[in-house]
Amino acid sequence: MKRRTFIKLSAISAAGMVLPLQLEGQAPAKPLLKPSTLITPNADFYILQIGNPAVLDAKNWRMAITGLIEKQPLSLGLADITAMEAVEAMRTLKCIGDPIGTEQMSNANWKGVRLRDLLEKVGPKPEAKVVVFRCADNYHTAIPLADAMREETLLAYEMNGVPLPTEHGFPIRLLNPGHYGTKNPKWIVNIHLAKAHESYWEKQGWDPIANVKLGTMIGTPSEGEEIIGGKIYTVSGAAFDAGHHGGIKKVEVSVDYGQTWQEAEIWAKDTPLAWVLWKWDWHVPAEANPVEIYARATANSGLIQDEIGIEVEPVGAIPYHMIDAKIVEP
Ligand SMILES: Nc1nc2c(c(=O)[nH]1)N[C@H]1C(S)=C(S)[C@@H](COP(=O)(O)O)O[C@H]1N2
Numbered sequence: 001m002k003r004r005t006f007i008k009l010s011a012i013s014a015a016g017m018v019l020p021l022q023l024e025g026q027a028p029a030k031p032l033l034k035p036s037t038l039i040t041p042n043a044d045f046y047i048l049q050i051g052n053p054a055v056l057d058a059k060n061w062r063m064a065i066t067g068l069i070e071k072q073p074l075s076l077g078l079a080d081i082t083a084m085e086a087v088e089a090m091r092t093l094k095c096i097g098d099p100i101g102t103e104q105m106s107n108a109n110w111k112g113v114r115l116r117d118l119l120e121k122v123g124p125k126p127e128a129k130v131v132v133f134r135c136a137d138n139y140h141t142a143i144p145l146a147d148a149m150r151e152e153t154l155l156a157y158e159m160n161g162v163p164l165p166t167e168h169g170f171p172i173r174l175l176n177p178g179h180y181g182t183k184n185p186k187w188i189v190n191i192h193l194a195k196a197h198e199s200y201w202e203k204q205g206w207d208p209i210a211n212v213k214l215g216t217m218i219g220t221p222s223e224g225e226e227i228i229g230g231k232i233y234t235v236s237g238a239a240f241d242a243g244h245h246g247g248i249k250k251v252e253v254s255v256d257y258g259q260t261w262q263e264a265e266i267w268a269k270d271t272p273l274a275w276v277l278w279k280w281d282w283h284v285p286a287e288a289n290p291v292e293i294y295a296r297a298t299a300n301s302g303l304i305q306d307e308i309g310i311e312v313e314p315v316g317a318i319p320y321h322m323i324d325a326k327i328v329e330p
């Protein structure tokens, strides 16, 4: 079968840098699952921002709540926030500028407070339609007030049991369920209620809503990997829909250019707001040959990734992931 041609993106995506994970030296005889844990350790969690991380000092940090509010503006310190009722939740973050299948997607357990509990203290005026977040690195973004009032929308101060690491937004970041990274601002210093707002990335053409699309990534094999013929190889990866399409129903793999699809096993999952991890044991044919490996997810709503692709799209992309690999003689 004739191989199809795809546009390969370089390591830089429009909304930031891709930080590929690489296996050291030779690929191991028995490939590891990738991702290998449901929770991404903080040291491995992807990092993305417009410039350098803002380095803030917990003692001097204040966050103001201002704008179209019924009551007086609030100025809060970290202790004011940690004194409020805490919520713990698992959440996956994914970058909107992610070329299909790359690894700007990670999952953590977070602790924080409901944004709505803070907004209720100041009372948004009826004309307030968006909540604007201004950050210490000059990043700014807004979300609809209705999203801000969702029970699952959190201001997080802990990540996997420790205070937010500097690069993930210390002391406070937003976790906005169902939305790409752009709508999860870090290093927040001001929360402002307004009628409308044009955010940093929107000015450059990125989607102002940024709902996460159904997506699947292949972690093993990696691009160009040599797979030993005649043995079992475990193809693995992650799939995520952020709960928009009812969660992931199944993940399938094809090693014959999409003619047939094999159902993978979902071996780790939690809430629909977190990714699922999947694997499929492939009985690799003995003959040496180039091979393309595809993976696609179907959501509980029936939505399926039914077109191959690799390009970045300003609204996030839905086509499925493909890896070029090589079957080699044992
Ligand atoms: N203050 C600030 N917050 C930000 C950004 C930024 O540039 N500045 N980038 C956003 C983008 S594009 C992504 S994908 C996520 C990444 O979060 P992480 O670095 O904790 O993985 O942060 C978001 N929050």
Ligand SMILES: [Mo]
Pocket (backbone or CB within 6 Å): 015, 016, 048, 094, 095, 096, 097, 181, 182
């Ligand atoms: Mo991003």
